[in-house]
Amino acid sequence: MSSPDLSACIVSTGEEVLRGELVDSNSAELSRRLGEAGFDVQLMLTAGDRRRDLDFVLETALARADWVFMTGGLGPTEDDLTAEVVATLAGVELQFDPASWQHIERRFAEFGIPLTDNNRKQALFPAGARILSNPNGTAPGFVATLQRGGRQKHVVALPGPPREMQPMVAALLGELPQARKPSHSFIRFLGIGESSLADVMRPWAEQQGLELGYRAIFPELELKLYDASPAQIGALRRFVLERFADVLLDFSALSTPQLCATYLTETGQTLAVAESCTGGLVGKVITDLPGASAYFLGGVVSYANSAKHGLLGVDAASLTTHGAVSETVAQQMARSVRERFGADLGLAITGIAGPGGGSDDKPVGTVWLGMADGAGSRARHRRFVRGREWVRTFAAHDGLRWLMSDWLTRRWQTALDGD
Helix, strand or coil: CCCHHHEEEEEEECHHHHCCCCCCHHHHHHHHHHHHCCCEEEEEEEECCCHHHHHHHHHHHHHHCCEEEEECCCCCCCCCCHHHHHHHHHCCCEEECHHHHHHHHHHHHHHCCCCCHHHHHHHEEECCCEEECCCCCCCCEEEEEEEECCEEEEEEEECCCHHHHHHHHHHHHHHCCCCCCCCCEEEEEECCCHHHHHHHHHHHHHHHCCCEEEEEECCEEEEEECCCCHHHHHHHHHHHHHHHCCCEEECCCCCHHHHHHHHHHHHCCCEEEEECCCCCHHHHHHHCCCCHHHCEEEEEECCCHHHHHHHHCCCHHHHHHCCCCCHHHHHHHHHHHHHHHCCCEEEEEEECCCCCCCCCCCCCCEEEEEEEECCEEEEEEEECCCCHHHHHHHHHHHHHHHHCHHHHHHHHHHHHHCC
16 A cells, blocks of 8 residues: 555535535546555545534544645635634634735736735635645645644645646645555456456456456446556456457556547558448547547448438448348448548448347347458447447447457557566
């Protein structure tokens, strides 16, 4: 585990956070940053703007960890109580800081907003606290040091707006002594459920003395091993590759679209897609990531047979003889979209998402994937279950995974060679 003097708790404040009116993204961001800096994060706590609740969560956090990182409550109104509560817990008075007040005056002048008397509250800090400058807002933060249980404790108070909080905590963490950074292992899967994976992994992990965590991120599944040795990570990866290569995505926390972006960027290739049952979903997940224009040229949503024929030039006889959901049509769609966009790679998806439209030969969930490159075209038959959204989402992600399958295999081997 991390060094005990770098244990931490995270406290978020504000009625809007407590009531769910505002999503608490700060705690997740703080936890990630603290973990990367070597902190052992013990608890996340949330309190509204009531003094007794703030007292409770801070005392709870201070009893559990030596560092408490809290966000919110640094504004000018009567319900902004962070500085007052921390000063009381530390047994010190609030002190006015002229330098912070000058900063606040400058910021208000820059924004063209008149100052009011209550803004002076933002320049009051627990006596002896270290003041943290806020380059993106009007509320400075602070670090207060106090004693609890014979140990020195630290409360880091940060503003609530993420654009203000994030650079401030990054600057502070850059100055602190770093603990041994724990080594974590994340493995992504596509096409397996949590119970099926755990059924195989649990006995193996128990034999190894390892505790694994699982997180479903539809349509993917993440396996986690925290604070592990290189030998443990290597053993986990080898076992996973031996037993789950058909559903393995990557030895990282990257999603399918993120991996596809990496693949196309590293190989310098461009992609065009022809979609039927997925209705543009492949294009969406690709272009959800910034920078996609560097490798994604475009797509055609050819939902109807007339669109497959008219926009992609799919042979009418093939559509009649084999049907829209077939190996032949999938290959033609992939070849055509690649040629029409001048792309290095063409990917096509045609299938029956349901709930109707299936047959004995082609039940609901039947999908054909097509891929085309400079060497030709090929197709792959897939069958997905559990409903329309499931079929469409898995088809889109499975198609991208298939597109980069050879690259993924090499990537896995590189990860194993590095263990």
